[in-house]
Amino acid sequence: xxPPIDWLSRLLNMIPVSGRLEIRCAYGAPWRxxxxxxxxxxxxxxxxxxxxxxxxxPGEPVRPLQTGDIVILPHGAPHVxxxxxxxxxxxxxxxxxxxxxxxxxGGNGERLDMLCGRFIVERPHDKLLREYLPPLxxxxxxxxxxxxxxxxxxxxxxxxxxxxEAGNENIGGNAMLNALSAALFTLxxxxxxxxxxxxxxxxxLAGNPRLAPALSALFHEPEKPWTLPxxxxxxxxxxxxxxxxxxxxxxRSASDMLTDIRMTLAANALRKPSASxxxxxxxxxxxxxxxxxxAFKQHMGMTPARWKRQEAVAN
Numbered sequence: 330x331x332p333p334i335d336w337l338s339r340l341l342n343m344i345p346v347s348g349r350l351e352i353r354c355a356y357g358a359p360w361r362x363x364x365x366x367x368x369x370x371x372x373x374x375x376x377x378x379x380x381x382x383x384x385x386x387p388g389e390p391v392r393p394l395q396t397g398d399i400v401i402l403p404h405g406a407p408h409v410x411x412x413x414x415x416x417x418x419x420x421x422x423x424x425x426x427x428x429x430x431x432x433x434x435g436g437n438g439e440r441l442d443m444l445c446g447r448f449i450v451e452r453p454h455d456k457l458l459r460e461y462l463p464p465l466x467x468x469x470x471x472x473x474x475x476x477x478x479x480x481x482x483x484x485x486x487x488x489x490x491x492x493x494e495a496g497n498e499n500i501g502g503n504a505m506l507n508a509l510s511a512a513l514f515t516l517x518x519x520x521x522x523x524x525x526x527x528x529x530x531x532x533x534l535a536g537n538p539r540l541a542p543a544l545s546a547l548f549h550e551p552e553k554p555w556t557l558p559x560x561x562x563x564x565x566x567x568x569x570x571x572x573x574x575x576x577x578x579x580x581r582s583a584s585d586m587l588t589d590i591r592m593t594l595a596a597n598a599l600r601k602p603s604a605s606x607x608x609x610x611x612x613x614x615x616x617x618x619x620x621x622x623x624a625f626k627q628h629m630g631m632t633p634a635r636w637k638r639q640e641a642v643a644n
Contacts, residue, residue: 336535336548337522341515343593344454348510350446352430353495358438359416367405370455372448374513375400375410376470378492379442383413389465397471397488399517401448403462412439428502429495444495446506448514453596453629457589460581461531468521480520487516533578539564540574543583551590552614557583592628595621599637606633 334342354362367373377398384392384400386408393413394400402408411418421434450458470484491509494502522535534540542563546555560583561571575583591613598609607618610633615621625633 336544337515337518339548343597344450344458346511346514347449348446348507348514349449350429350444350491350495350506350510352432352445354441354443354445355431355433356441357434357436358412359414359418360434360436360441361409361411361418363409364407366407367447370450370452371405372450373402373405374446374448376444376488376491378444378488380440382410382441382443385409386465392467395471397469397485399468399470401466401517402464403466404459404464406464412441427498428506444491446510454593457593463530466521468517478523480516480523484516484520487513530580537574537578539566540578543575547583547587547590551587551594552612554614555587588624588628592625595625596629596636599633600640602641
């Protein structure tokens with residue numbers, strides 16, 4: 330029997346996330362870098378490993394960043410990072426390293442050391458992650474984080490390891506940096522979920538201990554015909570109180586989340602050549618294949634059979 334796993338591990342087993350660390354920025358003020366919207370399936374990230382920066386993104390307040398801060402833009406929004414001086418920056422140059430690109434400028438002011446990369450999420454599951462995570466996630470992983478909790482210490486240690494690996498042109502360095510990037514995604518979400526002020530979406534739900542039993546139930550037994558009263562009872566709440574707290578934390582209902590989980594599992598299962606639509610339908614909790622067909626088409630934009638054919642051609 331397989332050991333039980335937590336909800337975050339379950340989610341990332343359903344939706345694997347890989348990482349790519351690609352650029353190291355070494356700037357002296359004044360400097361400014363603009364980023365275009367990321368394509369579907371890509372979540373840009375930045376790690377301030379030395380110095381400070383100002384982050385501007387549409388619809389978000391201007392955010393000062395300091396050493397140790399990790400920035401993830403789950404919705405792939407365009408954004409700008411700069412030194413905050415307002416002075417026009419000079420040109421930057423790029424030079425290829427063994428494992429990543431290094432970009433530098435001739436500024437003589439305060440120095441910035443920043444690692445930039447992206448997390449890769451397989452389509453169409455990237456849409457689910459974007460809906461579950463906030464548009465902007467800023468997590469401090471500096472000295473204070475290292476002393477705040479075991480997870481904070483782990484995250485600060487991981488960032489230090491990434492900085493050291495990025496500074497050395499060792500054989501296998503690219504593979505190491507990408508593996509550390511993937512770990513960075515999971516550890517950042519874990520740390521954000523433990524914060525006193527959790528961001529919106531799934532992390533807010535995970536950070537609410539009263540709702541944890543329902544979250545665990547939905548991820549571990551999505552095939553069960555969960556009802557609102559049953560989920561409320563797991564959390565020792567009335568039906569109305571549970572529905573209100575879940576909606577306020579997640580921004581969507583427990584029923585919506587259950588459907589999302591089921592459809593993600595179904596899409597993964599249908600990639601197997603031997604999987605039939607009827608068996609997958611029953612496996613993810615649908616007694617009626619017709620109702621499964623309707624739900625899948627609404628969620629994925631195509632029928633299960635067409636999805637299966639499309640994936641067979643792609644693979």
